[in-house]
Structures are given as structure tokens and as C-alpha cells.
Amino acid sequence: MSVTPFLVLSGLLFSIGAMGVLVRRNAIVVFMCVELMLNASNLAFVTFARQHGNLDGQIAAFFVMVVAAAEVVVGLAIIMTIFRTRRSASVDDASLLKY
């Protein structure tokens, strides 16, 4: 079975995520795009593990899931506080710090 389609899909997902972070305004959506990038990496890891015939990539995918979960905890906490302060989760509204 060829691995190329999976790598192309992973590259596409990563690009969609990377583009989403740049163009979306809502902090939650931006954060979801980052998660999409992490999952694209997971797909690449697992695909390469299949290609090389070793387990390193699959193990990496598990580590990434745990790290992503930890990141969600911290990220949502930060977004929540800023939402409660400003009544908005738009990344454009938080603009006291500039230049």
C-alpha cells in the first residue's frame, strides 16, 4: 500500500491549520487550528512508522496526544480568563500591547 496519499492528506491538514491560525479571529478557532496541525503531525508520524516498519512513530503519536491534552487545559484556561475580562474571544480585541 502506498503511503503517499496519507502524507498528502497530512500535509493538507497541516496547511489548513497553519492558514487557519493566520486568518481566523476567534481565539478558540485559532486554537482548534493549532490542534489540527498537531493531528496532522500525528498522521504523518503513523504513516512514516508504517513506511519504515518500526514503532517509534506510533509511540510519538501517543505522546503528542497527551501533550495536546495538556495544552488544551492551559489554553482554554487562558482564553476563558480573557473572555471573562473582555466579553470577547476575538484575538483582535486584545490590543493593549503594541509597537
Added chain:
Amino acid sequence: MTLSEAVFVKPEIAYGRLYPLLIVFAVAIVGVVVEAFLPRGLRYSAQLVLSVGGLVASLVGVVLVGRNLPGHNDGTSMGSIEAMGAIAVDGPSLFIWGALLVLSLISVLLFAERRLEGGVTAFAGQAAATPGTEAEREAHLQGVEHTEVFPLMMFAIGGMMLFPASNDLLTMFVALEVLSLPLYLLCGLARRRRLISQEAALKYFLLGAYSSAFFLFGTALIYGYAGSVQLADISTAVSSRVGSSALLLTGMGLLVVGLLFKVGAAPFHAWTPDVYQGAPTAVTAFMAACTKIAAFGALLRVFYVGFGGARWDWQPMMWIIAGLTMAVGSVFALTQTDIKRMLAYSSIAHAGFIITGLVGTQQGLGVGANEITSLQAILFYLVAYGFATIGAFAVVTLVRDAGGETTHLSRWAGLGKEAPVVAGVFAFFLLAFAGIPLTSGFTGKWAVFTSAWAGGAWPLVVLAVLMSVVAAFFYVRVIVIMFFSDPVGDGPTVAVPSMLTTIVITAGATMTLVLGVVPQPVLDLARQAGEFIR
């Protein structure tokens, strides 16, 4: 190991070599337990004793481990690879651990300062209370404080120690997150000006998560190229040129985004000024000194150990980044009006100077008896910069008015007449950043630039010296404002800190002077650290 014959190997963990790292993590976890079970009144002193004790114990451990480090098979370096190939305990790792622990030890004291805020720490009394509400006022009146900052800081220190010591890219990614996540939270915990503090946390978090996703995808591609995430295997694959070079180059490019972000190098520096300005000053001091050391350690290990064989591919990129970083840092600092923001741009410029040393790649073999390698020069520079920067931010916490710290440059006018000692010490730190002789900044720059010059990066060194001159201009501008202009209206007062901040400033100033006048002991220590093992 193929899929069919995968067997479970019992992991072997050399506790005898890894305990400095484990102590820090253990103290962090105990700190969380203390937070849950001890009554509120006791927590502050318990956490402080625990953190300081843990850091000292870990530092003693680093010295003990360093004293009997085994020789490595290639003869020039010492160390061993532990934890199933995940962690390299070698000379540079131990040097970085020692530097991180000493700098963290003085940062803890800065975290614990209570007198400046009238009996409470500089962190939000109750981070969950929305700014400007009754709940916040009530928390303030009751004198509530978040002592969670200490365990958070210990987790960050543990991650920082693991980051430059990790011998495979997956461990490095986990370490990157372990050091970053607590820092994101710490940035948002300021007691005063909570809006900009929360904004700094949001910006740091979103950009940090973005850059670590790049790091991870780069790791995945490198794994696809080499079939392993171990740096040694990657190095073998790189030098034998197996696999597709497109995969290698793309992977390397994405990987370096994550690392350069943490270092604060242009064009990934945009977060630095915002976060340095918005975060509580104690956190900024800790972050500026320690994250830089950890991130540069990891950057050096990845490029010297993993991608050493692809030097011709990454060196041009590093030339551009070094030049750009120095220029952006020095030029943008000229227009800043906020002292913390100015120091942030100064840290970007310093990152550029350090990358100049990295480009030199002056390595073990071509080095004379009295010369040091690029790696050792950079290690020295990082220590010198760390002490000066913690000291400088500690001084920033002292200059206050009714609204807390006053960081606008115009408010610092005439500070030299108001408080000559504090202004004098700050001027000394600024001169160290500028690289004036008899300060640590000069010796550090000298070490890094000579090794880069010897490594053939002389155009960059010329640019770096020019940029140092530009940078000297804005440091001197602050000194002129402090000493040669009159105070405006009711100028800020210089608060009298408790012993804790006094110790921090004294330690910073003393080390800056000592490393400038007698740098030899620390340089020797860096030389003894040898090179990375693979």
C-alpha cells in the same frame, strides 16, 4: 525493531545521573500537593523553603554528577546517554543545568518578594476573579495570594533542564511543552495591570502553540527521512545522504521555527516585546534569562549533533537569521518608550549575537589549547547575559508609583538624583548589555565573536560589532535620561525592597562585574564541559 518482532524492553533509568532533573520535578509535584493540603497561611513559607531547598539540592547533584562524568568513546568529550537514549548527560548539559539552577535560585527570590506590594507577592491574588470586580477587590482586601507560582516555576525549570539535554526529538518536544505551558500561565498572573498581563499570556500561548506545532511537524518529517527520532540516527542518515533531501530540508526548516521562536530570533520574535512587557516583572526576568539558555542549548544540540553533517544546508539560513535578528533587535529598540519593552528588544539583539557564534561552528578539533569552541563561548555568553538580565529586571521592580511599577521611560527621568545607587546599578547592567569592557557583556561578546571569526563568519562579526554600536546608543540614552535630565513633576519613588530582591540585584551586579574582570574560572568551566556527545 520491526513490527513483527517488537519485544518489550525493560527501560533502564540511571537514577545516579538523572537525579538533579528528577529532584526538580519531584519538588514541583510536592508543591502541588502542598497547595492542596496545607492551610493558606503556611503555603507561602512552605513553598519558598521547598523550592529553594529543591534547587539547592539539585545544584549539589549537578556538581556531584559532573565530578565523576565518564569519558565518552571519542575521547574528546565526557558524558553518557541515559534513559534509553532519551537524555544525554554530558558536559554541556551539566553546565547548562548548573547555570539554569543558579539563575532560577535567584529568580525564586524575586518571585517571593513581598514587601514591594505591601505584604503580598506580585502575583494576582485570585487569578480567577475578573479584573475590576467585587470579587477581585475582596481577594485583595483579604490579602489572598497565589502560591501556585512556585510549583509552576519548578515545572518550567524541569522542562528547561530537560530541553537542552534531550537526545531525541520527541523528548525535546515534550520538554518544550513542559517548559512552555507553565510559563504561559505565569505570564497571565500579574497583580497589577491584569489586562495587559492576560493579553500577554494569550499572545504567548497562541504563538507558542503555533510554533511548537511547526516543531512537531518538522520532527515528523525528519522521522520520515531518518526512520528514527534519535539525534545520533538522524546524524548518521544525514551524513550518508539516504532518503529524500526534500524531506530533510523541509523538516529541518519547520523544526528550526519552533526553536528560534523560543530563542526569540527574528522573524519569530514578534511575541517577545509584548510578553516581556505584559508579564509580571519577576516572570519576565526568569523567562528572559532561563528560557534563552535552555532554548539555545537545544538549538545547538539539534544543529551540532543531529544536523552537523548538513552544515552547508543550514548555515546560509543561520547567516540570514543572525543578521536579521541583530538588526531588528538593535534598530527597533531605538524607538521604544517602555523600559521592559526596550529590554525585550535588547534580548532579541543578544539572541542575534549568540546565533553569530552558532554560525561560526568552531568545533573541537580545530581549536588551539587556549581557544574555546563556539559552543563553549555561547555557554559563557548565556551565563553572563542571564545574570545581567535578571539583575536589570529586578531593578525595574523597584521603580514605582501609586499604580505599581512605572516602566515608561519618561518617568525614569532624574532617577539618578532621586536614588543614585539604584540608578547606578541599572546603568551598570545597561553598560554590560552594551558590552563595555570590565563588564561580563564585553567578555561574552569577545568570546563569541572571536570564535565566530575563527570559524570564518567574519562578515557577520563585522555586522555584529556595528549593531553593538547602534545598541550602545539606546542603552546610553537611558543612562542620560536617568542622570542628566530633571525629574518631571512627582517622579516615581524607588521602593526599598526586602532582603530577597536585594540579594538578587547584588548577585546580578557582582556576577556581572566578576565575569567581566576575572572571567577565567567560568571560561575554564565551560571549556571543561567539552562538547556534546552523540
